Amino acid sequence: EKGGYDYFMLKEIAEQPKAVADTLLGRIDSGGSLTLDEVRIPDSVLREVDKVVVVACGTAFHAGMIAKLAIEHWTRIPCETELASEFRYRDPILDSRTLVIAISQSGETMDTLMALRHAREQGAKVLAICNTNGSTISRESDAVLYTHAGPEVAVASTKAFLTQLVACYLVALYLAQVRGSKWGDEVRGVVRELSAISGEVERVLETMEPVRELARSLAGKNTVLFLGRHVGYPVALEGALKLKELAYMHAEGFAAGELKHGPIALIEDDLPVVVVVPSPRGRSVLHDKIMSNMQEIRARGARTIVIAEEGDEAVVPYADHLIRIPATPTLLQPLVSTVPLQVFACELATARGNEVDQPRNLAKSVTVE
Numbered sequence: 001e002k003g004g005y006d007y008f009m010l011k012e013i014a015e016q017p018k019a020v021a022d023t024l025l026g027r028i029d030s031g032g033s034l035t036l037d038e039v040r041i042p043d044s045v046l047r048e049v050d051k052v053v054v055v056a057c058g059t060a061f062h063a064g065m066i067a068k069l070a071i072e073h074w075t076r077i078p079c080e081t082e083l084a085s086e087f088r089y090r091d092p093i094l095d096s097r098t099l100v101i102a103i104s105q106s107g108e109t110m111d112t113l114m115a116l117r118h119a120r121e122q123g124a125k126v127l128a129i130c131n132t133n134g135s136t137i138s139r140e141s142d143a144v145l146y147t148h149a150g151p152e153v154a155v156a157s158t159k160a161f162l163t164q165l166v167a168c169y170l171v172a173l174y175l176a177q178v179r180g181s182k183w184g185d186e187v188r189g190v191v192r193e194l195s196a197i198s199g200e201v202e203r204v205l206e207t208m209e210p211v212r213e214l215a216r217s218l219a220g221k222n223t224v225l226f227l228g229r230h231v232g233y234p235v236a237l238e239g240a241l242k243l244k245e246l247a248y249m250h251a252e253g254f255a256a257g258e259l260k261h262g263p264i265a266l267i268e269d270d271l272p273v274v275v276v277v278p279s280p281r282g283r284s285v286l287h288d289k290i291m292s293n294m295q296e297i298r299a300r301g302a303r304t305i306v307i308a309e310e311g312d313e314a315v316v317p318y319a320d321h322l323i324r325i326p327a328t329p330t331l332l333q334p335l336v337s338t339v340p341l342q343v344f345a346c347e348l349a350t351a352r353g354n355e356v357d358q359p360r361n362l363a364k365s366v367t368v369e
């Protein structure tokens with residue numbers, strides 16, 4: 001049932017291009033329009049939405065952080081993303097014009113379920129992004145946009161994450177379509193590129209051998225840091241989470257701009273630091289900023305592992321190790337930049353002799369609060 005792979009996680013990493021394509025299937029027509037028929041919230045209601053709140057846990061929360069950036073940029077609707085376990089305990093302000101998006105692979109995560117119940121009690125509409133048909137979260141929501149990742153067995157979430165991202169982009173683009181977007185041309189371009197993105201994920205998978213080699217060489221390390229900005233920040237958090245849960249290593253993700261406010265004190269000789277570099281096209285100011293972050297940490301001895309777009313030559317002098325990913329629109333980059341981090345964590349776990357599919361102390365779905 002592992003399809004010739006040693007671990008479910010490896011199989012699920014390899015299934016990502018198909019999972020992404022399946023989640024897009026039938027949702028974008030040949031003219032570039034989105035049809036999300038299953039989202040039974042009428043367009044008239046979506047036009048009135050004045051706030052979006054995304055709630056989720058763990059990896060799904062990282063997808064939600066990226067959803068916030070996409071929703072606010074393309075639709076200009078204020079959006080906040082919050083850990084489901086924190087959400088209802090702060091007495092959040094919600095009403096019938098609030099759209100709550102609950103993201104959950106299993107559809108059984110108790111923290112997320114309690115958050116969505118609280119939101120509905122306050123009159124908010126809840127849209128679930130869920131991978132499991134008939135799960136509690138999908139049954140209790142006003143509407144569901146299913147991710148079509150297929151069953152995910154490994155405790156560490158991989159293909160579910162990529163499909164959650166796709167679903168978040170679809171919701172953001174759909175809201176932009178229904179309400180109009182000041183970035184009309186950009187939105188059309190993104191829809192086109194999103195339709196073709198599974199081929200890019202496939203290309204990343206074909207180039208992972210050096211990442212595996214690098215991971216094996218770091219098996220004796222105690223700490224790995226991850227830095228990113230904008231969409232690269234949740235990707236950094238996701239890379240660190242994967243490493244914690246699989247390799248049982250101290251791993252932390254930071255917004256690169258925060259370094260100088262404290263974490264830079266952690267940098268010491270030969271410390272591996274993974275840097276997720278934004279596209280030099282698009283928001284190039286972000287690119288410039290992360291270049292100076294890399295300079296700062298290298299000056300203090302860090303060993304940089306740089307994930308950067310093909311053709312981004314400016315990063316070469318700052319990279320001790322360079323992992324190339326295909327060029328994508330800025331907001332879509334997590335679909336390709338996360339993949340090397342999954343492979344990295346899986347290989348490090350193997351090298352350290354850990355149980356990859358069933359890490360210690362963890363359950364696949366967390367059904368207690």
Ligand code: M6R
Pocket residue numbers: 057058059060103104105106107108109112155156157158241245364365366
């Ligand atoms: O089933 P869910 O998506 O609601 O699960 C949420 C988290 O428990 C889950 O993503 C967890 O963080 C994974 N083990 C991460 O790999």
